[in-house]
Amino acid sequence: MDPADDAPPAILRRTPSWLMNQLAAHAQRMVGERLESLGVRRHHYSALSALAEFGPMSQADLGRHTHLDRSDVTAVTSELEEKGLITRTPDPADRRRNVVSVTEDGLAFRERLAKLVSEAQDELLAPLNEGERERFTASLVQMVGHHAKRKGSGSWATEPGERKPGMGKG
């Protein structure tokens, strides 16, 4: 009767940051496994998503949108370019910059990734019902927005045109 020899100390079980780290590790595994099956990592998905939504932009902007360091953006874009999912061309208007754009293949690929990522979300949130999921996610958004402001410049946390009471689904 003691297979349950493992049990985190109560103090940790009540510490949100510890719980978050545990859960984030699980989440990374679930998402990571799926993306790995298509040969990419999570940053590639973030980059493709930003480009798909906002259109072509410089690597620096890409980094700001995805919260990635400039140096990491360099690596990610290089890998995506190799796969033909994006193009990277010098900006004639500002010769410091590269203009990064998604290709058709990139857009299609991103759709496939999105499905896999969506699956992972369901697995992650499995124990929560609909209402709990919404409250949980809302709290996450609130906190991420709050802490992002401290470092970054933007105030995207309270963005117009996205208040959705019902938040139905698409």
Next chain:
Amino acid sequence: MDPADDAPPAILRRTPSWLMNQLAAHAQRMVGERLESLGVRRHHYSALSALAEFGPMSQADLGRHTHLDRSDVTAVTSELEEKGLITRTPDPADRRRNVVSVTEDGLAFRERLAKLVSEAQDELLAPLNEGERERFTASLVQMVGHHAKRKGSGSWATEPGERKPGMGKG
């Protein structure tokens, strides 16, 4: 008037795993900075907490309680031993094992760490009110428990004698 040039793509802003990773990164920074001021990392705090709550145990057990790999436990215990916060002695009853125990200094040190960690929690949860914090934490516990079961052996998720008042269900 476009300092808010940064804004994660909407698809990411609605993806719990992405939000979790962002927030977990912030949390790690907040906790990490504070622990660093006392010369330790997060794992040291976890180990000390487990030993403080459950008493002396083998390194393997310590790893199970804290969700740490055996190899990482070796490193952590070595560092804690160097600082005189724990002792590590061979178990006469089972010579494969080391018995790890907290010292008096270790217990006192853990208290100081606990205060710092607690501070970090407040900073992390700042944007949430009392009720939101409880619901958020409860959801975390639920999910961590759910996903821990899949790998580990134990069923600590539904442990008796710890039902909190706010922990209602949906």
Next chain:
DNA sequence: CTGCCAACGTTGGCAAGACCAACAGTTCCT
């Protein structure tokens, strides 16, 4: 008792992620 398997602690390694520092080329501002 022997032989085998499981568990333990240790070492050494890997990959990912989050960062940081420095650099040369460019642009902007004064």
Next chain:
DNA sequence: AGGAACTGTTGGTCTTGCCAACGTTGGCAG
């Protein structure tokens, strides 16, 4: 004109989560 700020790149650090191998020890089947 000159300095400050930005861009992309290279190369590095540190932490975390793993995994493989090894020698030692314990438990168990035969």
